[in-house]
Amino acid sequence: MGFYFAQFLTGLASASALFLVASGLSIIFGVTRIVNFAHGSLYMVGAYLAYSVVNWLPHGVFGFWAAVVIAALAVGVLGAVVEFVLLRHLYRSPELFQLVATFGVVLVIQDAALAIWGPEDIVGPRAPGLDSVVRIFGEPIPEYDLALIVIGPTVLLAVWLVLNRTRWGTLVLAATQDREMAAALGINQTLLFTSVFFLGAFLAGLGGALQIPRETISLLMDLNVIAEAFVVVVIGGMGSVPGAFLAAAIIGELNAFGVLVFPQVTIVLAFLVMAVVLVLRPQGLLGRPEIHAHAPAHVREAPLQPFGHRQRLAVATVIVLLAALPMVAGDFTLVLATDILVFAVFAASLQFIMGTGGMVSFGHAAYFGLGAYGAALVVKHLGGGMVSGLVAAPLAAGLGALLFGWFCVRLSGVYLAMLTLAAAQIVWATAFQWQEVTGGDDGILGVWPPGWLADRTAYYYLALVVCCGAILALRRIVYAPFGYVLRGGRDAPLRMAAIGIDLRRHQWFAFVIAGVFAGIAGGIYVYSKGSVFPDELAIPRSVNGLIMVLFGGIQTILGPIVGALTFTVLEDQLSRLEYWRAILGAVILFVVLIAPQGIVGGLARLADAVTDRSMREAER
Amino acid sequence: MSVLQVTGLAKSFGGLKAVDDVSFAVEPGELLAVIGPNGAGKTTCFNMISGQLRADAGTVRFDGTDISRWPARKIWRLGVGRTFQITATAPSMTVRENVQLALLSHHRKSSNLWRPATTMYQDEADRLLDRVGMVEQAARAAGVLAYGDLKRLELAIALAHAPKLLLLDEPTAGMAPGERTNLMALIANIVADEVISVLFTEHDMDSVFGHADRILVLNRGQVLAEGSVDEVRNDARVRAVYLGGGGTYGGSAPNA
Numbered sequence: 001m002g003f004y005f006a007q008f009l010t011g012l013a014s015a016s017a018l019f020l021v022a023s024g025l026s027i028i029f030g031v032t033r034i035v036n037f038a039h040g041s042l043y044m045v046g047a048y049l050a051y052s053v054v055n056w057l058p059h060g061v062f063g064f065w066a067a068v069v070i071a072a073l074a075v076g077v078l079g080a081v082v083e084f085v086l087l088r089h090l091y092r093s094p095e096l097f098q099l100v101a102t103f104g105v106v107l108v109i110q111d112a113a114l115a116i117w118g119p120e121d122i123v124g125p126r127a128p129g130l131d132s133v134v135r136i137f138g139e140p141i142p143e144y145d146l147a148l149i150v151i152g153p154t155v156l157l158a159v160w161l162v163l164n165r166t167r168w169g170t171l172v173l174a175a176t177q178d179r180e181m182a183a184a185l186g187i188n189q190t191l192l193f194t195s196v197f198f199l200g201a202f203l204a205g206l207g208g209a210l211q212i213p214r215e216t217i218s219l220l221m222d223l224n225v226i227a228e229a230f231v232v233v234v235i236g237g238m239g240s241v242p243g244a245f246l247a248a249a250i251i252g253e254l255n256a257f258g259v260l261v262f263p264q265v266t267i268v269l270a271f272l273v274m275a276v277v278l279v280l281r282p283q284g285l286l287g288r289p290e291i292h293a294h295a296p297a298h299v300r301e302a303p304l305q306p307f308g309h310r311q312r313l314a315v316a317t318v319i320v321l322l323a324a325l326p327m328v329a330g331d332f333t334l335v336l337a338t339d340i341l342v343f344a345v346f347a348a349s350l351q352f353i354m355g356t357g358g359m360v361s362f363g364h365a366a367y368f369g370l371g372a373y374g375a376a377l378v379v380k381h382l383g384g385g386m387v388s389g390l391v392a393a394p395l396a397a398g399l400g401a402l403l404f405g406w407f408c409v410r411l412s413g414v415y416l417a418m419l420t421l422a423a424a425q426i427v428w429a430t431a432f433q434w435q436e437v438t439g440g441d442d443g444i445l446g447v448w449p450p451g452w453l454a455d456r457t458a459y460y461y462l463a464l465v466v467c468c469g470a471i472l473a474l475r476r477i478v479y480a481p482f483g484y485v486l487r488g489g490r491d492a493p494l495r496m497a498a499i500g501i502d503l504r505r506h507q508w509f510a511f512v513i514a515g516v517f518a519g520i521a522g523g524i525y526v527y528s529k530g531s532v533f534p535d536e537l538a539i540p541r542s543v544n545g546l547i548m549v550l551f552g553g554i555q556t557i558l559g560p561i562v563g564a565l566t567f568t569v570l571e572d573q574l575s576r577l578e579y580w581r582a583i584l585g586a587v588i589l590f591v592v593l594i595a596p597q598g599i600v601g602g603l604a605r606l607a608d609a610v611t612d613r614s615m616r617e618a619e620r
Numbered sequence: 621m622s623v624l625q626v627t628g629l630a631k632s633f634g635g636l637k638a639v640d641d642v643s644f645a646v647e648p649g650e651l652l653a654v655i656g657p658n659g660a661g662k663t664t665c666f667n668m669i670s671g672q673l674r675a676d677a678g679t680v681r682f683d684g685t686d687i688s689r690w691p692a693r694k695i696w697r698l699g700v701g702r703t704f705q706i707t708a709t710a711p712s713m714t715v716r717e718n719v720q721l722a723l724l725s726h727h728r729k730s731s732n733l734w735r736p737a738t739t740m741y742q743d744e745a746d747r748l749l750d751r752v753g754m755v756e757q758a759a760r761a762a763g764v765l766a767y768g769d770l771k772r773l774e775l776a777i778a779l780a781h782a783p784k785l786l787l788l789d790e791p792t793a794g795m796a797p798g799e800r801t802n803l804m805a806l807i808a809n810i811v812a813d814e815v816i817s818v819l820f821t822e823h824d825m826d827s828v829f830g831h832a833d834r835i836l837v838l839n840r841g842q843v844l845a846e847g848s849v850d851e852v853r854n855d856a857r858v859r860a861v862y863l864g865g866g867g868t869y870g871g872s873a874p875n876a
C-alpha cells in the first residue's frame with residue numbers, strides 16, 4: 001500500500017514538470033498554430049540558466065528560488081525574441097516550414113548551450129531546505145517531489161486566473177478558439193502573439209529550472225522532453241491548459257505504474273494512449289474542435305508535365321555519370337554517394353506522402369528504421385542472407401505503415417502530423433527498450449553484404465540500381481491513376497467521394513507505398529553501414545527527411561533528390577566543424593525564410609523569370 | 621416508378637432544423653427545380669441525397685433501392701452524379717485531367733500504379749468537355765479558370781459516368797446572363813437526349829421558369845409549395861416569401 005502511494009506521488013511529481021512544459025507548448029499552439037519543436041530547447045535552457053544563476057547568487061533558500069524565477073523570465077524573453085525574429089514570418093506557411101524552422105532553432109540552441117556550458121552532463125544543486133525525504137506510510141518521499149506536487153497545481157491556477165480573469169487572457173482564449181474572429185475584432189495580433197510566446201517560453205523555462213534538483217542537466221534534455229510534451233498537449237487538447245494538466249497527470253501516473261507492470265514499454269504506453277485519444281477524440285480530452293479550420297496552406301502547384309525528350313536525355317545522362325563515378329572517385333566519395341542515393345529514396349518517399357498525398361508526416365524515420373531493423377533482425381535472428389534481408393526491409397516497413405496508416409488517414413493537419421510523430425516514437429521506443437530482440441541502445445552489428453558485394457564499388461552499384469529503380473518507380477506511381485487520385489484528394493477531397501472514390505483507402509495504401517519505399521532505403525542503408533541503432537528511428541532522422549524535402553521543394557518530384565544531395569553533402573562538410581549544428585540550423589532558417597520554394601522550385605522560378613524576360617525582349 | 625423518392629428527410633445542425641420533413645419525387649426524364657431563399661436547406665437536401673451528409677431521419681430511394689445510409693461513393697456508382705455549389709475541382713490538374721479522374725474511377729482504374737494517367741480515356745474526356753463547350757480549354761490548369769468555366773467543368777465531371785440522375789447545385793451561379801441561358805439550354809438538351817433526370821437549384825427565376833418541368837419550393841427547411849411552373853408562379857405563399865422580404869424573383873431572397 002505504502003509503496004503504491006509512493007509510486008503515485010512520484011507520478012504526480014513528474015506530472016508537474018511535464019505539465020509546465022506542455023502547458024506553454026499548448027498555449028503557444030492554441031494561439032499561433034505553430035508546432036514549436038524548440039520548446040524542449042527552451043526547457044533545457046531554463047535548466048542550464050538556473051544552474052548558472054544558482055551558482056552566482058548567494059547560496060540558500062532565497063538564492064535557489066530567485067534563480068529559478070530569473071531563469072524562467074530569461075527564457076521567456078528568449079522565446080519572445082525567437083518569435084519576433086523568426087516565427088512571426090511563418091504564421092501563414094505550411095506546417096512543414098514551421099516545424100523545420102523551429103527545428104533549426106533547436107540546432108542553434110543546442111550548439112549555443114554546448115558553447116556556453118560544455119558537453120559534460122551537469123549535476124544540479126539540491127534545493128536548500130527541501131533536500132531530505134519524509135516518510136509516508138513508511139516509504140521515503142523526497143521533499144522536493146512534494147514541493148513539485150504543490151507547484152504544478154499552483155501554476156495551473158495562476159495561468160487559469162491570467163487567462164480567465166484578465167483582458168489579455170480573454171484575447172488569448174478568443175484567439176485560441178477562433179483565430180479569424182479574433183483578427184476581425186481588431187486584436188493587435190503581433191503583440192498578442194509575442195506575449196503568448198513569452199508566457200509559453202516562461203513556463204518551459206520554469207519547468208526546466210525546477211528540474212535541476214531531480215535530473216542531470218544535459219544537451220539531450222531538449223528532444224527528450226519535447227516528444228512527451230507533444231503527447232501531453234495532444235491528449236489534453238491543443239490550446240487547453242487544464243487539458244495539459246489532466247494529460248500530464250495521466251502520463252505521469254502511467255509511467256509511474258507502467259514501469260511496475262511493463263518495465264520494457266513505458267514510453268510506448270504514453271504514445272499508445274495518445275494514438276487512441278487522437279482516433280477517438282481528435283480534439284483531445286478537454287480541447288474544443290476548431291471553429292474555423294485552419295485551411296491547409298498549399299503551395300500552388302502546376303499540372304504535371306510528362307518528361308519530354310530533353311528531360312529523358314538528362315535523366316539518362318545523370319544515370320550514366322553516376323555509373324561512371326567509381327572510375328574517378330575513391331572509396332570515401334563512394335560511401336557518401338551511396339548515402340545520397342539512400343536518402344534520395346527516403347526523401348522521395350516522404351515527398352510522395354506529403355507533396356502528392358497532401359498528408360504531413362513528421363515521423364517518416366519509422367519506416368526507414370523499420371526497413372533497416374527488418375533486414376538486420378533477419379540476419380541476426382534467422383541467419384538470413386542479404387537477399388532475404390533486402391526483402392524483409394520493405395516488408396517490415398510496409399507492415400508498419402499498414403498498421404499506423406490505418407489510424408493516420410483518419411486525421412489531417414497538425415493532428416495527423418502529431419500522430420505520425422507518435423507512431424515513430426513508438427517504434428523508436430520499442431527498438432530502444434526491447435533489449436533482447438533489438439539490442440537496445442547497442443543496436444545490431446555485423447549486417448554486412450556477402451563477399452562479392454563487400455567491395456565499396458560493388459555495393460555502390462547495387463545501391464545505384466536499387467535506388468534509381470525505386471525513384472523511377474515512385475515517379476511512375478505519381479503519374480499513374482493512383483497518383484492522380486491522391487492529388488485530387490489533396491486538392492478537392494469532397495469531389496473524390498462524388499466520383500465514386502474511396503479516398504481514405506487510397507490514402508492508406510499511399511501510406512503503405514511510402515513506407516515500403518522508405519523501407520527499401522533503410523535496407524540498402526543498413527548493409528552499407530553494417531549496423532543499425534535506434535537513432536535511425538529517432539526524431540532527427542525524420543526531421544532530416546523533412547529538411548531534404550524542403551530543400552528540394554515540396555511540390556516537385558525531382559526535388560527530394562536535389563534535397564538529399566544538398567543536405568547530405570552539407571552535413572558531411574559541416575560535421576567536420578565544431579559548431580556544425582548551429583551552421584546547419586542557420587542554413588535551414590535561411591532556406592525557410594528566403595527560398596521557401598526550395599532549390600528546385602527556386603531555380604524553376606528563376607528560369608521562368610529569365611524565359612519571360614527573353615520572350616519579352618524577343619517580342620520587342 | 622420514380623427515379624428518386626425522398627420521404628420525410630430531416631437534418632439539424634445544433635438547434636437549427638436545416639431540413640425538416642421534406643418529401644418529393646423525381647420522375648424519369650424530368651427536370652425538377654428546387655428553389656428557395658438562401659439558407660432554405662437546398663444544399664443540405666442535395667448532400668443527403670448524394671450521401672455527403674447522413675440524414676437524421678427519412679429515406680431516400682433511388683430506382684427503388686433504399687440508399688439512405690449509403691456512402692457517397694456507392695450512390696455515385698449507382699448512377700447519381702452531382703455538381704457542387706462551391707466548385708470542387710483539383711486546381712493543380714488540367715481541365716481534361718479533372719474529367720479523366722472521374723472516368724478512371726468509372727472504369728475502376730483508380731488504383732492502377734503503372735499506366736500514365738494522362739493517356740487514359742483522353743477521347744472520352746474530350747467528348748464530355750466538348751458537350752459543355754470546354755474542349756478548347758482542356759489543357760489549362762483548372763486553378764486558372766474563370767468561375768463560369770469551373771461550373772461547366774463540374775458539369776462535365778458529373779456526366780462522366782452517364783448518370784441516371786443529376787444533382788446540380790446552382791449550376792449557373794456566377795455566370796453572365798447570356799452564358800447562363802446557354803448552359804440551361806445545354807442541360808435541357810442533355811435531359812432530352814439521354815433520358816436523364818435532373819434535380820437543380822437555381823436563383824435565376826428566368827432559368828427556372830424557362831426550363832423546369834416542375835418546381836419544389838423550400839423555405840426554412842420545409843416544403844412550401846410543389847407543382848408545375850404556373851402553379852408555383854401564382855402561389856400566394858411563394859410570392860410572399862420572395863416578395864415579402866423585399867427581394868425580387870431574381871435576386872437573393874432574405875436569409876432564413
Ligand SMILES: Nc1ncnc2c1ncn2[C@@H]1O[C@H](COP(=O)(O)OP(=O)(O)O)[C@@H](O)[C@H]1O
Pocket residue numbers: 633636638656657658659660661662663664665876
Ligand atoms: N455544416 C453545417 N453546419 C452548420 N450549419 C449548417 C451546415 N450546413 C448548412 N447549415 C445551415 O443550414 C441551413 C441550410 O443551409 P443550406 O442547405 O446550405 O441552404 P441553401 O443551399 O438553401 O442556401 C443554413 O441556415 C445553414 O447555415
Ligand SMILES: [Mg+2]
Pocket residue numbers: 662663664705
Ligand atoms: Mg446552397
